[in-house]
Amino acid sequence: MFRWRKLGKVFTPQEVKGRPWLNEFAQAPATLVFDDFVRVYFSCRPPADANGQYVSHSAYVDLDRADLFNIRAVADRPILALGDTGAFDEFGTYPVSVIRHAGRVHAYYAGWTRCESVPFNTAIGYAISDDGGTTFTKAGAGPVLGYSPDEPFVLSGPKIRRFQGRFYLWYIAGRKWKIVDGRPEPVYKIRMASSADGVEWERLGRDVIASRIEEDEAQASPDVFYAHGKYHMLFCYRRSAGFRSRENGYRIGYASSHDLTEWVRDDTKAGIDVSDAGWDAQMLSYPHVFELDGRMYLAYLGDQVGRFGFGLAIADGTIG
Amino acid sequence: MKWRKLGRIFDPAQHGLPGGCIGFAQAPQALVFSDFVRIYFSTRTLDGSSGKYLSHVVFADMSKDLGRVLRVAEKPVIALGDLGCFDEHGIFPMNVVRHDEAIYGYTCGWSRRVSVSVETAIGLAISRDEGLTFERIGAGPVLGASLHEPCLVGDAFVRIVDGVFHMWYIFGTGWKRSTPETPPDRVYKIGHAVSGDGVRWRKEEGRQIVPDRLGPDECQALPSVISIDGCSHMLFCYREAFDFRTNAARAYRIGHARSADGTTWTRDDDALRLEGSPGEWDSDMQCYPHVFQCEGRVYLLYNGNAFGRFGFGAAILER
Numbered sequence: 001m002f003r004w005r006k007l008g009k010v011f012t013p014q015e016v017k018g019r020p021w022l023n024e025f026a027q028a029p030a031t032l033v034f035d036d037f038v039r040v041y042f043s044c045r046p047p048a049d050a051n052g053q054y055v056s057h058s059a060y061v062d063l064d065r066a067d068l069f070n071i072r073a074v075a076d077r078p079i080l081a082l083g084d085t086g087a088f089d090e091f092g093t094y095p096v097s098v099i100r101h102a103g104r105v106h107a108y109y110a111g112w113t114r115c116e117s118v119p120f121n122t123a124i125g126y127a128i129s130d131d132g133g134t135t136f137t138k139a140g141a142g143p144v145l146g147y148s149p150d151e152p153f154v155l156s157g158p159k160i161r162r163f164q165g166r167f168y169l170w171y172i173a174g175r176k177w178k179i180v181d182g183r184p185e186p187v188y189k190i191r192m193a194s195s196a197d198g199v200e201w202e203r204l205g206r207d208v209i210a211s212r213i214e215e216d217e218a219q220a221s222p223d224v225f226y227a228h229g230k231y232h233m234l235f236c237y238r239r240s241a242g243f244r245s246r247e248n249g250y251r252i253g254y255a256s257s258h259d260l261t262e263w264v265r266d267d268t269k270a271g272i273d274v275s276d277a278g279w280d281a282q283m284l285s286y287p288h289v290f291e292l293d294g295r296m297y298l299a300y301l302g303d304q305v306g307r308f309g310f311g312l313a314i315a316d317g318t319i320g
Numbered sequence: 321m322k323w324r325k326l327g328r329i330f331d332p333a334q335h336g337l338p339g340g341c342i343g344f345a346q347a348p349q350a351l352v353f354s355d356f357v358r359i360y361f362s363t364r365t366l367d368g369s370s371g372k373y374l375s376h377v378v379f380a381d382m383s384k385d386l387g388r389v390l391r392v393a394e395k396p397v398i399a400l401g402d403l404g405c406f407d408e409h410g411i412f413p414m415n416v417v418r419h420d421e422a423i424y425g426y427t428c429g430w431s432r433r434v435s436v437s438v439e440t441a442i443g444l445a446i447s448r449d450e451g452l453t454f455e456r457i458g459a460g461p462v463l464g465a466s467l468h469e470p471c472l473v474g475d476a477f478v479r480i481v482d483g484v485f486h487m488w489y490i491f492g493t494g495w496k497r498s499t500p501e502t503p504p505d506r507v508y509k510i511g512h513a514v515s516g517d518g519v520r521w522r523k524e525e526g527r528q529i530v531p532d533r534l535g536p537d538e539c540q541a542l543p544s545v546i547s548i549d550g551c552s553h554m555l556f557c558y559r560e561a562f563d564f565r566t567n568a569a570r571a572y573r574i575g576h577a578r579s580a581d582g583t584t585w586t587r588d589d590d591a592l593r594l595e596g597s598p599g600e601w602d603s604d605m606q607c608y609p610h611v612f613q614c615e616g617r618v619y620l621l622y623n624g625n626a627f628g629r630f631g632f633g634a635a636i637l638e639r
Contacts, residue, residue, distance in 0.1 A: 085504050086436040086471055086495035113439075116432035118404040123465070140467030140526075141494065147441065149458025149519070153404050177404040184403060199467070 004272040004298050004313035009279045012309040021046045027306035028095030029299035031290040037062040043094035056092035079136050088123045088143050099160045105129040107136050110156035118177050118184045122156040154186045157220050167195040170222035180241045190222045216240035221286040231257045234287035249283035323635040328601045329386050331631040338395045346628035347413030348621040350612040356381045362412035375410030386634050398454040406441040406461050417478045423447040425454045428474035440474035468526030475542045485515040488543040498562035510540045530577045531587045537561040546611040552579045555609040572607035601630050
């Protein structure tokens with residue numbers, strides 16, 4: 001068992017000036033540790049358009065390594081351009097996950113397109129940075145992981161990791177569009193793929209985390225790390241209806257594995273829950289665990305899925 | 321290749337189409353049985369009051385000389401996809417191939433987008449009742465957009481050669497506007513993929529296998545491949561990217577390429593010479609070719625004006 005001690009909200013997008021594309025939201029934090037700062041990638045939005053629709057960009061904030069609540073820099077522009085007309089990522093790049101490998105920074109992200117019968121679809125894209133993670137170039141105009149017979153839509157939430165000389169990607173795949181209060185809402189489950197080169201992916205081809213609260217539970221943000229002899233996953237999950245409320249909204253779940261493919265879920269070990277009051281009193285989502293100077297940290301989103309930024313917690317006690 | 325035209329062999333206005341279909345018999349694809357030829361094609365229903373269509377796959381059984389229509393399917397052979405799926409708004413076309421006592425149907429599924437009209441991908445559905453009904457192997461596609469084939473994967477043609485599945489198909493290279501005010505139009509090219517089981521495919525990832533004749537914006541569609549006297553022949557259709565719907569000079573024509581090794585294709589449209597007949601059903605457009613062998617003869621099925629709204633015709637190869 002371990003407990004996450006909340007440190008508070010560390011980044012508030014509304015406080016950033018001079019960047020109209022970074023108006024609100026700081027979703028899906030993902031870290032890259034540098035010598036004297038921690039770069040946290042996140043996804044944000046400009047104001048909605050006349051039809052109330054958003055696009056998502058991805059950017060970063062650099063936190064002082066000695067004091068993570070000291071913001072040293074914010075990206076001057078999005079790290080990725082939106083796709084061209086008709087491209088899979090024309091309307092958003094959210095979320096993004098990064099890893100250093102062979103002298104470059106590799107990013108996997110979900111690209112957003114808009115559909116007629118359902119509000120959107122997503123597929124997973126791939127981009128590479130040769131300047132240490134400041135700007136990224138897409139590996140192609142299309143997705144690196146697209147739809148397949150049993151992963152028919154809404155491929156999103158990629159988390160790139162490397163274990164034992166191989167790339168692993170945990171992500172989500174849509175299961176169905178469920179009509180809730182007259183509008184289609186996606187149900188999605190956590191999936192996994194692995195790769196030798198980061199381009200050709202071999203899918204596991206099944207859900208890796210059992211559903212707990214209902215068959216149509218939606219699962220997201222499968223964040224995997226290794227500690228004390230086994231693999232741990234934090235993720236978030238919610239009900240299929242009424243999930244914009246405290247009762248049915250996102251919470252953080254936990255699972256562990258010895259072999260990366262067989263996972264035992266035990267949400268009682270997540271070690272964090274909503275607060276009684278404050279920025280994370282309604283929901284918790286998009287967990288991301290990182291190690292820094294011998295301590296384990298958790299970055300996560302609070303109310304309205306990160307509309308007002310992300311916060312940090314630190315592990316007390318041992319992991320797992 | 322000298323083709324003798326047999327004229328229009330199926331006019332949807334002359335036959336009852338199932339399920340409220342209002343016309344169109346597009347992209348005919350043949351499956352030869354012992355005493356008839358089953359020709360699958362896509363027809364359309366109106367989608368509510370939207371003014372848009374839904375495409376459905378049905379078939380007509382014809383005599384083996386293609387002279388008589390024996391029967392028309394009473395319902396589509398496959399239902400459209402569920403909400404949000406790649407084939408929710410239509411299946412057009414569907415290519416069929418016999419394998420392992422089943423019939424594999426490679427569907428081109430259509431789903432509507434907002435900034436552009438549509439996205440497509442290739443699905444697989446299998447029939448175990450001699451092609452009367454098909455069950456999809458999953459809700460998603462077997463071949464879709466990828467890094468270097470970013471959109472509009474469709475129009476599969478599959479053949480099994482020496483135990484290897486070969487697929488010729490098209491992939492979109494992107495959407496373009498002829499002027500800033502006009503809706504975007506698509507550009508697509510012919511590609512090739514292989515598979516050991518017909519389910520898991522390996523693309524050549526962005527390699528356009530047939531050279532352009534009309535320049536980089538040429539649109540190439542619906543390849544169909546046949547081996548004649550040891551040489552592979554590919555028939556397909558091609559058109560200009562813009563102003564192609566009603567301007568006969570820019571509309572679909574049948575193209576041709578040949579290959580000795582199945583990998584390198586030499587374009588040779590002039591070897592084909594399939595002209596439209598003035599004043600007839602194929603006067604302004606010839607598209608969606610499909611070649612097949614039956615009783616020792618090589619037939620070509622194709623659509624004419626308005627992308628097949630008025631049915632399909634045939635030609636026979638004269639050696």
